[in-house]
Amino acid sequence: MANRRDVQQALNNRLELVKAGFTRRDLIKMGLMTGAGVLIPKVGLTHAFGASLHDSSGCDLGNSPQPAQVFVDPMPIPPELPARPLTDPGLTFGAPPQICPNNAPNPNNGNLPFEGRGQFNGLLVQGSDCFQFFNSYPPQKYFVERIRANPNFRITSDTNIPAQLIWGFNLGGTVATDVGTFPGPTIVSHYQEPWLIRRFNELPTQSQNGGFGVPEMSTHLHNFHSAPESDGGPCRWFFRGQYFDYYFTAQQAGFASTHQPNGDINESLSTMWYHDHRIDHTAENTYKGLEGFHLIFNQFDTGNEATGFHLPTYPTYDIPIILNDKLLDPSTGKICFDTFNFKGLLGDVQLANGIVQPFLNVNKRRYRFRVLNGGPSRFYELFLTDPLSPSTVIPFWVIANDGNLLPTPLQVTSFRIGVAERYDIIIDFNQVKSLIGSHTAVRLENRLEQDDGQGPKCNIFAGGDPYGKYCVEFRIGASVADGSVDPASHPVFYQLPAVVAPRITRNFEFDRSNGQWVINDRFANCNELRFTVTQNSAENWVLINPRSDWQHPIHIHLEEHQILSRINNSGRYSSRDSRFSSRGDCPFGGGGAGISTTRAGVPNVEVSRKDVTQLQFDENATLFFRFRDFQGDWPMHCHNTVHEDHAMMLLFQVQPNVIDNNQNP
Amino acid sequence: METMTRRKLLAAAGVTTAVAGTTSVFAQEPTPASTHHYNFKAISPRELIQKRHLPNVELITQDGKKVRFYDDLVKDRRVVIQFMFARCEEVCPVITHHLAEVQKMLKGRVGRDIFFYSITLSPEEDTPRDLKAFARMHGADWTFLTGKPDDILHLRKSLGFFYNNPKEDADRNNHSGMILVGTEPLTRWAMCQGGANPDWIATVIRTEADAPLQGSVNGITQADPAVHLNEPLNRAAPAVHVHRE
Numbered sequence: 080m081a082n083r084r085d086v087q088q089a090l091n092n093r094l095e096l097v098k099a100g101f102t103r104r105d106l107i108k109m110g111l112m113t114g115a116g117v118l119i120p121k122v123g124l125t126h127a128f129g130a131s132l133h134d135s136s137g138c139d140l141g142n143s144p145q146p147a148q149v150f151v152d153p154m155p156i157p158p159e160l161p162a163r164p165l166t167d168p169g170l171t172f173g174a175p176p177q178i179c180p181n182n183a184p185n186p187n188n189g190n191l192p193f194e195g196r197g198q199f200n201g202l203l204v205q206g207s208d209c210f211q212f213f214n215s216y217p218p219q220k221y222f223v224e225r226i227r228a229n230p231n232f233r234i235t236s237d238t239n240i241p242a243q244l245i246w247g248f249n250l251g252g253t254v255a256t257d258v259g260t261f262p263g264p265t266i267v268s269h270y271q272e273p274w275l276i277r278r279f280n281e282l283p284t285q286s287q288n289g290g291f292g293v294p295e296m297s298t299h300l301h302n303f304h305s306a307p308e309s310d311g312g313p314c315r316w317f318f319r320g321q322y323f324d325y326y327f328t329a330q331q332a333g334f335a336s337t338h339q340p341n342g343d344i345n346e347s348l349s350t351m352w353y354h355d356h357r358i359d360h361t362a363e364n365t366y367k368g369l370e371g372f373h374l375i376f377n378q379f380d381t382g383n384e385a386t387g388f389h390l391p392t393y394p395t396y397d398i399p400i401i402l403n404d405k406l407l408d409p410s411t412g413k414i415c416f417d418t419f420n421f422k423g424l425l426g427d428v429q430l431a432n433g434i435v436q437p438f439l440n441v442n443k444r445r446y447r448f449r450v451l452n453g454g455p456s457r458f459y460e461l462f463l464t465d466p467l468s469p470s471t472v473i474p475f476w477v478i479a480n481d482g483n484l485l486p487t488p489l490q491v492t493s494f495r496i497g498v499a500e501r502y503d504i505i506i507d508f509n510q511v512k513s514l515i516g517s518h519t520a521v522r523l524e525n526r527l528e529q530d531d532g533q534g535p536k537c538n539i540f541a542g543g544d545p546y547g548k549y550c551v552e553f554r555i556g557a558s559v560a561d562g563s564v565d566p567a568s569h570p571v572f573y574q575l576p577a578v579v580a581p582r583i584t585r586n587f588e589f590d591r592s593n594g595q596w597v598i599n600d601r602f603a604n605c606n607e608l609r610f611t612v613t614q615n616s617a618e619n620w621v622l623i624n625p626r627s628d629w630q631h632p633i634h635i636h637l638e639e640h641q642i643l644s645r646i647n648n649s650g651r652y653s654s655r656d657s658r659f660s661s662r663g664d665c666p667f668g669g670g671g672a673g674i675s676t677t678r679a680g681v682p683n684v685e686v687s688r689k690d691v692t693q694l695q696f697d698e699n700a701t702l703f704f705r706f707r708d709f710q711g712d713w714p715m716h717c718h719n720t721v722h723e724d725h726a727m728m729l730l731f732q733v734q735p736n737v738i739d740n741n742q743n744p
Numbered sequence: 745m746e747t748m749t750r751r752k753l754l755a756a757a758g759v760t761t762a763v764a765g766t767t768s769v770f771a772q773e774p775t776p777a778s779t780h781h782y783n784f785k786a787i788s789p790r791e792l793i794q795k796r797h798l799p800n801v802e803l804i805t806q807d808g809k810k811v812r813f814y815d816d817l818v819k820d821r822r823v824v825i826q827f828m829f830a831r832c833e834e835v836c837p838v839i840t841h842h843l844a845e846v847q848k849m850l851k852g853r854v855g856r857d858i859f860f861y862s863i864t865l866s867p868e869e870d871t872p873r874d875l876k877a878f879a880r881m882h883g884a885d886w887t888f889l890t891g892k893p894d895d896i897l898h899l900r901k902s903l904g905f906f907y908n909n910p911k912e913d914a915d916r917n918n919h920s921g922m923i924l925v926g927t928e929p930l931t932r933w934a935m936c937q938g939g940a941n942p943d944w945i946a947t948v949i950r951t952e953a954d955a956p957l958q959g960s961v962n963g964i965t966q967a968d969p970a971v972h973l974n975e976p977l978n979r980a981a982p983a984v985h986v987h988r989e
């Protein structure tokens with residue numbers, strides 16, 4: 080550490096420079112940003128957003144108070160949610176879980192129905208939302224979560240930063256000490272073991288929200304192959320005091336169609352997450368803390384390195400990491416969220432598993448990390464960096480994209496991750512140690528330049544650059560036994576499901592219009608199902624970004640897709656206008672694993688099943704889908720949650736024997 | 745700013761010695777503990793929103809009455825706020841027409857427990873009389889507002905109606921499609937889209953108003969911020985099944 084006087088001097092210098100109003104460009108020009116760059120942390124001077132309004136007192140990038148020290152707190156690993164017997168008070172409340180919603184009025188809750196399932200946008204729709212396939216695959220495992228406020232949540236051990244009010248999922252208990260946490264408990268389930276989770280909305284009233292968040296809940300299980308009644312979509316939210324049963328068949332896609340009765344093994348998922356999805360309010364509610372991991376194992380991806388694909392054993396060597404960038408209010412030190420920002424929100428306080436820049440002690444062996452971008456708006460390009468030798472190139476392996484194991488591991492030096500995407504990576508700390516010599520720690524570092532909620536710049540910083548951001552420090556300890564598969568031996572996981580000729584190709588243009596976001600010039604609307612897909616058919620969807628200054632991570636519910644091509648569409652769309660700033664053409668290069676030779680413009684790490692596709696500048700991305708097994712309605716939306724809340728969403732439905740040939744719905 | 749040398753800059757900023765300890769933390773990390781002097785205040789979230797987003801600028805209604813934006817229009821109220829200009833030929837007439845439809849769908853609540861405000865983007869040219877004529881032409885029975893151009897600009901930006909790109913920001917049509925829906929005393933704010941189906945706009949406004957009043961945990965319900973208006977709020981009527989063809 081620097082001695083106290085040097086540090087004090089550095090701070091004084093910084094404050095003076097800030098007061099003097101010098102810009103980042105000025106400082107770089109003056110050579111003040113060279114060397115260790117300690118003088119000015121990135122957050123101090125890069126503010127470029129809403130410039131004319133900006134002052135140092137707002138909830139805005141560059142203003143957050145920072146904890147005194149980082150990499151002093153251990154990274155927490157969320158606890159696993161316990162399964163509960165049907166005799167649990169949570170599961171006997173109102174009525175035990177049943178195929179159709181328990182819409183009986185609850186006299187203790189203003190006669191609202193006990194259960195929120197069966198409501199659509201807050202209104203009861205009698206006879207709706209009974210579970211599909213409930214009797215074919217009856218639940219074998221039950222869980223409970225209670226969504227609660229927690230006013231004593233700490234993002235750092237530094238007591239200069241106050242305790243935070245968050246909303247979170249608890250472990251399912253009734254006692255007051257079982258508080259909501261962030262991230263929520265990790266839910267672990269297994270294929271062919273159908274499960275049901277009952278969630279209670281026990282949030283405080285609207286006026287107790289701490290400035291943002293609405294206490295109407297819909298919990299989406301991001302990327303499971305789910306029926307609408309259990310999907311936790313945007314329009315199926317429930318009120319305070321209600322519960323909502325979510326039931327899952329635990330079968331792979333195709334279980335009732337192409338691959339009866341258990342589905343296609345090559346459609347197996349592994350790393351999922353759950354989060355609030357309340358229409359118009361998802362960004363603030365997830366920002367409030369309503370996010371958690373859900374992992375699912377099967378006979379190959381077993382969670383035990385002695386069996387199946389021999390992937391590192393859960394939970395000791397298989398660790399989920401959710402990344403979030405937050406803002407703290409300079410007036411109060413509390414996490415703040417600007418509900419009057421419609422463009423996307425960037426934070427300058429970097430969290431991993433809810434803690435500001437934590438460390439994790441690891442052994443000298445292979446680990447599986449499941450990295451999730453928990454939003455709200457930032458894109459990351461993540462590298463491993465030796466902070467004492469930032470130019471050292473440290474390769475690692477990508478084994479899964481959006482939680483889907485690749486056909487075989489790919490070696491990379493970085494990966495690009497948009498909001499809601501997941502990358503499962505293997506880091507072999509034995510090999511890392513051999514690259515960093517006497518040093519003992521490496522850090523997961525975001526090197527992607529991004530100054531606003533629109534999307535990243537094309538620039539990737541050098542390792543250790545003061546404008547990058549370290550996320551987690553891995554401290555490498557002793558060697559221990561490692562029974563996990565060596566990715567360098569090219570183990571084979573699942574094959575990609577076959578791509579067949581689509582019944583129809585549909586086009587979707589994602590654009591900005593009148594200050595909001597649109598898909599094919601229309602806005603989100605719970606009461607409008609835009610088009611109908613024929614059940615058990617295949618379609619191609621072309622996602623179009625006509626803009627050179629926005630990027631959107633697009634998420635589609637129900638089934639996964641494969642990206643068939645990524646084509647630069649420069650100049651083809653009228654909304655591309657030379658008057659507007661262009662950020663150039665800078666597609667994700669694949670992080671060192673190269674671009675596919677068979678799928679135009681698609682990085683090899685994206686030759687996989689996906690549930691989120693980042694739509695880059697001026698790009699057409701063509702996706703292949705099947706729509707199997709379930710009937711009903713699902714959304715497609717931008718997962719920059721601020722864009723999502725400002726209407727970049729549509730609902731489609733899947734029905735048998737309906738032919739809808741609208742190519743631009 | 746004028747071109748400066750590094751030396752001049754350092755002098756101007758009062759920097760005299762080396763800027764960093766040699767073994768110090770990296771710039772990706774914050775400054776160490778001994779340098780922190782945070783004086784956090786116990787200021788409520790509602791106050792912060794008021795201070796940052798709801799300026800108390802003076803506005804003039806279509807009837808020529810002077811009002812204060814926060815004190816008279818927003819404080820303690822459920823509000824629906826939208827920007828327009830009287831000579832607008834593209835977006836505004838459609839939005840205003842939609843809002844007039846919405847006003848009917850809300851069955852007398854507008855002006856009672858939900859307040860609509862249309863604020864001009866052209867305060868230089870829109871007089872109260874112009875706004876009154878515009879409102880009458882579109883069957884809009886709510887408050888239209890103009891004011892000093894600087895105040896309107898400040899208000900527009902405070903409410904989030906702006907683009908980073910100056911050319912895009914200068915296009916008034918880019919600000920006339922959004923509808924801000926808020927319940928000020930409950931720190932609840934949302935946006936809906938003026939170009940959407942009026943039925944959906946009405947649904948969003950009604951839901952924003954009524955949803956927080958429903959449900960209770962441990963017997964605690966949200967008090968109705970409009971209760972002083974002495975009229976019970978109607979719960980929304982049961983909807984028809986939405987999965988219609």
